[in-house]
Amino acid sequence: MPSVLSGTLSYVKNFLKDQDVAAIAPSSSFLVRRVCKWIDFDEDQVIVEYGPGNGVFSEFMLDHMRPESTLLLVESNPDFVETLEEMTRDDPRAVVVEDRAEHIVDILDAHGIEEVDSIVSGIPFSFLDPDTKHNLLARTRDVLAEDGKFLVYQNYNHMEAPLRDHFSEVTKEYEPRNIPPTMFAYEARK
Ligand SMILES: C[S@@+](CC[C@H](N)C(=O)[O-])C[C@H]1O[C@@H](n2cnc3c(N)ncnc32)[C@H](O)[C@@H]1O
Numbered sequence: 001m002p003s004v005l006s007g008t009l010s011y012v013k014n015f016l017k018d019q020d021v022a023a024i025a026p027s028s029s030f031l032v033r034r035v036c037k038w039i040d041f042d043e044d045q046v047i048v049e050y051g052p053g054n055g056v057f058s059e060f061m062l063d064h065m066r067p068e069s070t071l072l073l074v075e076s077n078p079d080f081v082e083t084l085e086e087m088t089r090d091d092p093r094a095v096v097v098e099d100r101a102e103h104i105v106d107i108l109d110a111h112g113i114e115e116v117d118s119i120v121s122g123i124p125f126s127f128l129d130p131d132t133k134h135n136l137l138a139r140t141r142d143v144l145a146e147d148g149k150f151l152v153y154q155n156y157n158h159m160e161a162p163l164r165d166h167f168s169e170v171t172k173e174y175e176p177r178n179i180p181p182t183m184f185a186y187e188a189r190k
Contacts, residue, residue, distance in 0.1 A: 007054050010083065018077050022124035026056045027153065030177035031185065035151050036060055038187045039118050044068040046116050048108075048143075050101035051075060051123035054083045061120070062091055069093055074107060076100050102136050108143055115145040121152045125159055137166040141190060150188040155180065163188045 008025045015021045036057065039045065041064040052058045052073045061071055073088070073096045075081050081098040088094035097107055101123055108116070119140055125133055140150055150167065152159055153175075163170045167188035175183045 007056070010054055010079070014077055014079050020076055020124065020127065021053070021080075022127065023053070025179040026054055027122065027183075028175075028178040029056075029060075031153055031175045031183055032057050032060045034173060034175045035120060035153050035185045036064070038149055038151050039064075039120075041065060043117075045118060046070045046072075046113060048072045048074065048104070048116050048119045050104075050119065050121040052084055053077075053080050053122065055080075055087050057120055057122070058084065058094070059087065062088070062094060065093060067093070070095065070113070072097065072107070072111065072113065074099055074101050074104065102132060102139075104136075104139055104143055116143050116148055117145055118149045118151060119144065121150065122154075125152075125154060125162070133162060137162060141166050144190055146190060148190055150186075152186045152188065153183055154186075155182045155184075157184050159184070159186055 011026060012024050015024050044066050047061060049058055052075050058071060058073055071094045073084050075084060078098060081096060084096045088096060095111060099107055160172055163186055167190060169189040171187040173185045175185055
Protein backbone atom coordinates (compact mmCIF):
# COMPACT_ATOMS: atom_id res chain seq x y z
CA MET A 1 0.00 0.00 0.00
CA PRO A 2 1.42 3.43 -0.88
CA SER A 3 2.30 5.88 1.94
CA VAL A 4 -0.14 8.76 2.58
CA LEU A 5 2.18 11.18 0.70
CA SER A 6 2.76 8.97 -2.36
CA GLY A 7 -0.93 8.03 -2.37
CA THR A 8 -1.90 11.72 -2.44
CA LEU A 9 0.69 12.52 -5.14
CA SER A 10 -0.69 9.75 -7.37
CA TYR A 11 -4.18 11.26 -6.95
CA VAL A 12 -3.00 14.75 -7.87
CA LYS A 13 -1.18 13.35 -10.95
CA ASN A 14 -4.18 11.29 -12.10
CA PHE A 15 -6.65 14.09 -11.22
CA LEU A 16 -4.81 16.42 -13.63
CA LYS A 17 -4.99 13.86 -16.47
CA ASP A 18 -8.38 12.28 -15.89
CA GLN A 19 -11.43 14.27 -14.76
CA ASP A 20 -13.20 11.07 -13.61
CA VAL A 21 -10.67 10.74 -10.77
CA ALA A 22 -12.54 13.66 -9.14
CA ALA A 23 -10.38 13.79 -6.00
CA ILE A 24 -6.99 15.15 -5.03
CA ALA A 25 -6.52 12.75 -2.13
CA PRO A 26 -7.62 9.24 -1.21
CA SER A 27 -10.53 8.83 1.21
CA SER A 28 -9.66 9.08 4.91
CA SER A 29 -9.53 6.05 7.20
CA PHE A 30 -12.53 7.58 9.04
CA LEU A 31 -14.62 7.48 5.87
CA VAL A 32 -13.41 3.97 5.01
CA ARG A 33 -14.44 2.65 8.45
CA ARG A 34 -17.76 4.54 8.36
CA VAL A 35 -18.74 2.90 5.06
CA CYS A 36 -17.29 -0.56 5.70
CA LYS A 37 -19.04 -1.00 9.08
CA TRP A 38 -22.16 -1.78 6.98
CA ILE A 39 -20.48 -4.90 5.49
CA ASP A 40 -20.93 -8.21 7.32
CA PHE A 41 -17.34 -9.44 7.31
CA ASP A 42 -18.29 -12.46 9.49
CA GLU A 43 -19.99 -14.04 6.45
CA ASP A 44 -18.49 -15.08 3.10
CA GLN A 45 -19.21 -12.12 0.83
CA VAL A 46 -19.07 -11.24 -2.84
CA ILE A 47 -18.11 -7.56 -2.81
CA VAL A 48 -17.75 -5.26 -5.80
CA GLU A 49 -16.02 -1.89 -5.60
CA TYR A 50 -16.70 0.81 -8.21
CA GLY A 51 -13.81 3.27 -8.53
CA PRO A 52 -11.31 1.87 -6.00
CA GLY A 53 -8.60 4.39 -7.00
CA ASN A 54 -5.39 3.44 -5.21
CA GLY A 55 -7.21 0.96 -3.00
CA VAL A 56 -7.83 2.50 0.44
CA PHE A 57 -11.22 0.78 0.71
CA SER A 58 -9.97 -2.36 -1.08
CA GLU A 59 -7.11 -2.84 1.39
CA PHE A 60 -9.41 -2.42 4.40
CA MET A 61 -11.93 -4.90 2.95
CA LEU A 62 -9.26 -7.47 2.10
CA ASP A 63 -7.94 -7.16 5.67
CA HIS A 64 -11.42 -7.96 7.05
CA MET A 65 -12.86 -10.41 4.48
CA ARG A 66 -13.04 -14.17 5.08
CA PRO A 67 -10.84 -16.49 2.97
CA GLU A 68 -13.77 -17.63 0.76
CA SER A 69 -14.92 -14.08 -0.03
CA THR A 70 -14.36 -12.30 -3.35
CA LEU A 71 -13.56 -8.65 -4.08
CA LEU A 72 -14.06 -7.47 -7.67
CA LEU A 73 -12.44 -4.08 -8.29
CA VAL A 74 -13.83 -2.10 -11.26
CA GLU A 75 -11.60 0.89 -12.03
CA SER A 76 -11.49 2.99 -15.22
CA ASN A 77 -8.13 4.73 -14.70
CA PRO A 78 -5.22 2.60 -16.04
CA ASP A 79 -2.64 4.00 -13.58
CA PHE A 80 -4.84 3.06 -10.62
CA VAL A 81 -5.46 -0.36 -12.22
CA GLU A 82 -1.71 -0.94 -12.23
CA THR A 83 -1.47 0.06 -8.55
CA LEU A 84 -4.38 -2.24 -7.64
CA GLU A 85 -2.89 -5.18 -9.58
CA GLU A 86 0.38 -4.71 -7.74
CA MET A 87 -1.41 -4.43 -4.39
CA THR A 88 -3.56 -7.56 -4.84
CA ARG A 89 -1.13 -9.72 -6.83
CA ASP A 90 -0.75 -12.36 -4.09
CA ASP A 91 -4.38 -12.36 -2.96
CA PRO A 92 -6.60 -14.88 -4.80
CA ARG A 93 -9.76 -13.24 -3.37
CA ALA A 94 -9.19 -10.06 -5.42
CA VAL A 95 -9.98 -9.53 -9.12
CA VAL A 96 -9.03 -6.24 -10.80
CA VAL A 97 -10.95 -5.18 -13.91
CA GLU A 98 -10.08 -2.13 -16.03
CA ASP A 99 -13.56 -1.03 -17.07
CA ARG A 100 -16.41 1.28 -16.18
CA ALA A 101 -19.01 0.55 -13.52
CA GLU A 102 -21.70 1.15 -16.16
CA HIS A 103 -20.72 -2.29 -17.60
CA ILE A 104 -21.27 -4.15 -14.32
CA VAL A 105 -23.70 -6.72 -15.79
CA ASP A 106 -21.23 -7.83 -18.50
CA ILE A 107 -18.31 -7.75 -16.05
CA LEU A 108 -20.12 -10.06 -13.60
CA ASP A 109 -21.14 -12.38 -16.48
CA ALA A 110 -17.53 -12.58 -17.65
CA HIS A 111 -16.46 -13.61 -14.14
CA GLY A 112 -19.31 -16.07 -13.55
CA ILE A 113 -20.73 -14.06 -10.63
CA GLU A 114 -24.54 -14.30 -10.33
CA GLU A 115 -25.24 -11.95 -7.46
CA VAL A 116 -23.38 -9.57 -5.21
CA ASP A 117 -23.70 -9.04 -1.45
CA SER A 118 -22.25 -5.53 -1.24
CA ILE A 119 -21.24 -2.90 -3.76
CA VAL A 120 -19.06 -0.05 -2.51
CA SER A 121 -18.90 2.99 -4.76
CA GLY A 122 -16.79 6.14 -4.85
CA ILE A 123 -17.29 7.06 -8.49
CA PRO A 124 -18.36 10.68 -9.11
CA PHE A 125 -22.08 10.22 -9.84
CA SER A 126 -22.44 13.97 -10.37
CA PHE A 127 -20.36 13.62 -13.59
CA LEU A 128 -22.81 11.13 -15.12
CA ASP A 129 -25.66 12.35 -17.29
CA PRO A 130 -29.14 11.61 -15.83
CA ASP A 131 -29.80 8.55 -18.05
CA THR A 132 -26.42 6.98 -17.33
CA LYS A 133 -26.89 7.59 -13.60
CA HIS A 134 -30.40 6.11 -13.63
CA ASN A 135 -29.25 3.04 -15.64
CA LEU A 136 -26.26 2.44 -13.39
CA LEU A 137 -28.41 2.59 -10.25
CA ALA A 138 -30.99 0.23 -11.81
CA ARG A 139 -28.30 -2.28 -12.88
CA THR A 140 -26.62 -2.05 -9.49
CA ARG A 141 -29.90 -2.85 -7.75
CA ASP A 142 -30.52 -5.77 -10.15
CA VAL A 143 -27.18 -7.49 -9.52
CA LEU A 144 -27.48 -7.29 -5.73
CA ALA A 145 -28.73 -10.27 -3.70
CA GLU A 146 -32.16 -9.79 -2.03
CA ASP A 147 -30.46 -8.66 1.20
CA GLY A 148 -27.65 -6.93 -0.71
CA LYS A 149 -26.39 -3.41 -0.01
CA PHE A 150 -25.20 -0.54 -2.15
CA LEU A 151 -22.75 1.53 -0.11
CA VAL A 152 -21.99 4.93 -1.58
CA TYR A 153 -19.80 7.81 -0.45
CA GLN A 154 -20.06 11.11 -2.24
CA ASN A 155 -19.37 14.81 -1.77
CA TYR A 156 -22.45 16.71 -0.65
CA ASN A 157 -25.87 15.14 -0.27
CA HIS A 158 -26.88 14.84 -3.92
CA MET A 159 -27.21 11.02 -3.94
CA GLU A 160 -29.95 10.70 -1.35
CA ALA A 161 -32.87 11.37 -3.73
CA PRO A 162 -31.67 9.12 -6.61
CA LEU A 163 -30.88 6.33 -4.12
CA ARG A 164 -34.38 6.63 -2.63
CA ASP A 165 -35.81 6.34 -6.17
CA HIS A 166 -34.11 2.95 -6.67
CA PHE A 167 -33.77 1.40 -3.20
CA SER A 168 -36.39 0.73 -0.52
CA GLU A 169 -34.29 1.75 2.50
CA VAL A 170 -31.56 4.41 2.59
CA THR A 171 -29.48 5.40 5.62
CA LYS A 172 -27.29 8.52 5.43
CA GLU A 173 -24.32 9.63 7.56
CA TYR A 174 -21.97 12.64 7.32
CA GLU A 175 -18.19 12.22 7.72
CA PRO A 176 -16.29 15.52 8.21
CA ARG A 177 -12.87 13.91 8.83
CA ASN A 178 -11.90 13.70 5.16
CA ILE A 179 -10.37 15.83 2.41
CA PRO A 180 -12.62 17.56 1.42
CA PRO A 181 -14.74 17.56 4.63
CA THR A 182 -18.01 17.31 2.71
CA MET A 183 -18.49 13.56 2.50
CA PHE A 184 -21.80 11.73 2.90
CA ALA A 185 -22.01 7.96 3.23
CA TYR A 186 -25.15 5.99 2.34
CA GLU A 187 -26.30 2.44 2.98
CA ALA A 188 -28.99 1.57 0.39
CA ARG A 189 -30.92 -1.70 0.64
CA LYS A 190 -32.99 -3.35 -2.09
C1 LIG B 1 -13.23 10.05 -5.93
S1 LIG B 1 -12.13 8.80 -6.54
C2 LIG B 1 -12.28 7.63 -5.20
C3 LIG B 1 -11.10 6.69 -5.13
C4 LIG B 1 -11.01 5.77 -3.91
N1 LIG B 1 -12.11 4.84 -3.88
C5 LIG B 1 -10.96 6.55 -2.61
O1 LIG B 1 -11.96 6.51 -1.89
O2 LIG B 1 -9.94 7.15 -2.32
C6 LIG B 1 -13.11 8.10 -7.87
C7 LIG B 1 -12.49 6.88 -8.52
O3 LIG B 1 -13.46 6.33 -9.44
C8 LIG B 1 -12.85 6.05 -10.70
N2 LIG B 1 -13.95 6.14 -11.67
C9 LIG B 1 -14.61 7.26 -12.06
N3 LIG B 1 -15.62 6.94 -12.87
C10 LIG B 1 -15.64 5.57 -12.97
C11 LIG B 1 -16.49 4.64 -13.64
N4 LIG B 1 -17.52 5.05 -14.36
N5 LIG B 1 -16.22 3.32 -13.50
C12 LIG B 1 -15.16 2.89 -12.74
N6 LIG B 1 -14.31 3.74 -12.10
C13 LIG B 1 -14.57 5.07 -12.20
C14 LIG B 1 -11.76 7.11 -10.82
O4 LIG B 1 -10.76 6.74 -11.74
C15 LIG B 1 -11.26 7.17 -9.37
O5 LIG B 1 -10.32 6.17 -9.12
